Amino acid sequence: MRARERHGTVMAAGCLVLLGAMGSAQDKPEAKGPARHIQQERFWANLQKLSEFGKNPEGGVSRVGFTEADLAGRMYVMGLMREAGLTVRVDPAGNIFGRRAGMENLPVLLFGSHTDSVPHGGNFDGDVGTLGAIEVIHALNEAKVKTRHPLEVVSWTNEEGGRFYSGLFGSSAAAGILPADVAERKDDAGQKLSDWLMRMGGDASRIAAARIAPASVAGYLELHIEQGGRLDEANVPIGVVQGIVGINFRTCTATGFANHAGTTPMDRRQDALAAASRAVLAVREEVRGEPGRQVGTVGWMRIEPGASNVIPGRVVFPVEVRDLDAGKIEHVAARILQRFEVIGREENVQIDCTQPDLHPPALTTPAFQDAIRASAREAGLTTMDLPSGALHDAQNAARFAPMGMIFVPSRGGISHAPMEYSSPEQVANGAEVLYRTLLRVDETK
């Protein structure tokens, strides 16, 4: 059911109080149904076809970047781009671009997402934004709309970081922030990133040439599923992303002394697991220690030697802190490290952490937020402002262009799992808002 129909029902029932109570962050939809440009059936059918590549028995996909399934999915996407009349090229980092000419000699408007997945992932993360962008091109063609700016649909390489790199590979190349050694990376089986890039039509030796010059892009837009439950819970069809969180990620090691669990008195122990356990709770306390939406997580633990009758001598665990505010991430992370020092002293265990991997946060461009809100209103769809707790290529794009992101609901807030789901109507709503936002930005930039 579309939002405007839902509101129609509410209005007919006379529940104006309820409508008013839904909050100021939401815009009132138009009373009568505005025209749709997106063909929901075609968009959904293409999503279904893409889900065949890397299909897994649980009903989702395992289309991990730099695998055969990823290659097959990419071929399918390039075919769709050509069908939509786009001129396709692949840059040295394997990013796929499909270009539609503009009427004026202006920088491009870039929009898209990715089609790689996590292992045992779902059919919507990335796919909705990439195929939604291609659907927008079809809709523009059908409406015979010519834009002032040239348009480029992009499908970024290895967003999820399945192999060779921690994530956002293609957009990191475009932003010029890949580490210098990346081209030489191999996995445990000896497979080389450079060989995979070659198979994708890229070129590891020329990866620096994938960098996108800020003057060449007028704006970047990305449609994506929320991957959280806020839109679904509030029954709001469109999320206006305020910004994408940054991450400070470290790997920490608690080193104690492995000794006999039966003969070592309690006051003589250097128990690395006891210290690491206190460290996990300290992460939670420090993150919760001030108001805000910051989050911190210890996602796994490796305990050595890992026997029931031996006091753990060594424990390895990661610590990540995320927020929209880089300063807050930094000071929360610093407080966590201070707590680790205290715990280490008290437990007679050494706790050391690596230098952090930093993915800086990015705020979306206010003018693009306004354009998304206005476009949703015009399409009869309510909106909610919200941050993105997941990383996206858009945060790298923000380094070379003004950036905006549109979210659609994820059922039950589930993502990175086969149960991930957004309905045909929900994804079409998102593509419709992308279509309208793009035209707004094209007129005003």
Ligand SMILES: [Zn+2]
């Ligand atoms: Zn994604």
